Amino acid sequence: MKTLIELNQFYLENPLPINIQEIIKENIGIDLTTHYADFSLKNPILVAPGQLTVNSSQIQKIYKAGYSGCVLKSVVGESENSQCSMTGLRKKEDFIKTFYEKEDKEGEYPIIHWNGRLDTRNLNEYMQFIKEVNNLNLSNFAIIGSFVCHLPKYEEDFNEKEWLYTLKKFDDAGYKILEIDFCPYLRQDNYWSTKEDILRWYRKIPEIIKTYFPKIKIYPKIININFGMDFQIEMAKETIKGGSDGLVIGNRIYKEEYNSGHGGEELRLTNLQQIKKIKELFPDIEISATGGIYSGKHVLEYLKAGAANVQLLSYIMGKVKKPFIKKGNKFEQVFYKILFDIKDGLIPCMLKDGYNNIKEVGLS
Numbered sequence: 001m002k003t004l005i006e007l008n009q010f011y012l013e014n015p016l017p018i019n020i021q022e023i024i025k026e027n028i029g030i031d032l033t034t035h036y037a038d039f040s041l042k043n044p045i046l047v048a049p050g051q052l053t054v055n056s057s058q059i060q061k062i063y064k065a066g067y068s069g070c071v072l073k074s075v076v077g078e079s080e081n082s083q084c085s086m087t088g089l090r091k092k093e094d095f096i097k098t099f100y101e102k103e104d105k106e107g108e109y110p111i112i113h114w115n116g117r118l119d120t121r122n123l124n125e126y127m128q129f130i131k132e133v134n135n136l137n138l139s140n141f142a143i144i145g146s147f148v149c150h151l152p153k154y155e156e157d158f159n160e161k162e163w164l165y166t167l168k169k170f171d172d173a174g175y176k177i178l179e180i181d182f183c184p185y186l187r188q189d190n191y192w193s194t195k196e197d198i199l200r201w202y203r204k205i206p207e208i209i210k211t212y213f214p215k216i217k218i219y220p221k222i223i224n225i226n227f228g229m230d231f232q233i234e235m236a237k238e239t240i241k242g243g244s245d246g247l248v249i250g251n252r253i254y255k256e257e258y259n260s261g262h263g264g265e266e267l268r269l270t271n272l273q274q275i276k277k278i279k280e281l282f283p284d285i286e287i288s289a290t291g292g293i294y295s296g297k298h299v300l301e302y303l304k305a306g307a308a309n310v311q312l313l314s315y316i317m318g319k320v321k322k323p324f325i326k327k328g329n330k331f332e333q334v335f336y337k338i339l340f341d342i343k344d345g346l347i348p349c350m351l352k353d354g355y356n357n358i359k360e361v362g363l364s
């Protein structure tokens with residue numbers, strides 16, 4: 001049997017094996033397993049959809065580093081005749097940079113600012129990428145799809161053909177858990193005229209999907225808008241009413257001054273508040289949390305609020321000025337720190353709070 005300190009030291013020098021959860025369970029007695037829909041996750045940490053999940057070599061690295069899964073970069077769907085009403089969301093970025101809040105003197109908490117949107121590839125090209133990912137044959141690793149199709153204004157009908165054709169493509173490729181990306185730029189790009197438009201999307205999209213693909217699990221990503229907390233809860237209510245299986249909370253906050261979505265602590269605190277409120281109202285709804293995670297302590301906060309798992313991006317993608325003590329690629333450095341950091345790591349924090357497994361965290 002090894003102690004936490006011994007494991008911490010050993011894996012500082014050596015790569016983490018992909019079955020690290022078993023070693024932690026045997027030696028420390030902590031069970032990290034949880035789930036995303038009906039997929040059993042070996043630990044609660046996934047990589048969020050974005051620029052780190054656009055090619056198969058990244059997915060391979062995420063798997064090797066020890067994460068339990070990832071959500072692929074969101075695609076803009078099409079109908080059979082390649083019609084795509086949301087092509088505006090295939091915009092390539094003009095800029096991409098790492099931002100630090102004033103208080104973050106040492107550059108430890110990077111926030112990505114950029115003005116790109118969803119995947120720039122068409123559906124055919126994207127499905128080729130999915131094929132390459134599937135060919136990796138990664139076991140015990142959740143790969144979740146993400147997409148969006150036509151989002152109408154209130155007076156328009158939904159272009160169901162786009163939704164159903166894209167869903168069929170995912171379904172045929174074996175993807176049974178899908179997120180719907182309500183991207184922060186929908187606000188800036190004037191995709192809606194009233195609050196009713198947004199609530200209708202959240203309600204109708206799962207309704208359409210469940211009518212034709214009842215077995216696919218749907219997780220809409222809640223957009224963070226400045227209409228107040230009550231409206232955040234309204235979106236969740238509507239989409240649960242529409243038949244969504246869970247929620248992703250939540251997407252970044254669009255800020256005009258940065259011409260970008262913004263994350264960091266502000267996003268994390270907003271999301272934590274939302275998750276707690278939604279779990280009070282709907283204790284059985286499953287939540288995948290994302291936003292502003294830079295430590296195992298942050299992961300534990302989300303789990304305590306009621307999330308079943310978490311997704312992170314900026315911490316891995318952004319430049320962290322303070323050097324990591326572990327050698328290896330960034331996926332490995334972040335995963336090691338999140339799990340083992342003596343002060344803020346998930347395992348030390350769980351031990352301190354007396355938790356033996358992830359499931360009991362959510363129940364406390």
Ligand SMILES: Cc1cc2nc3c(=O)[nH]c(=O)nc-3n(C[C@H](O)[C@H](O)[C@H](O)COP(=O)(O)O)c2cc1C
Nearest residue numbers: 048049050051074112181263290291292312313314
């Ligand atoms: C460069 C970039 C690209 C992103 N692309 C997507 C996307 O395609 N689909 C999506 O649902 N979210 C996307 N996101 C949001 C992330 O998945 C994540 O939810 C968000 O950044 C909050 O997590 P973080 O604070 O760890 O970055 C993107 C974020 C960034 C910074």
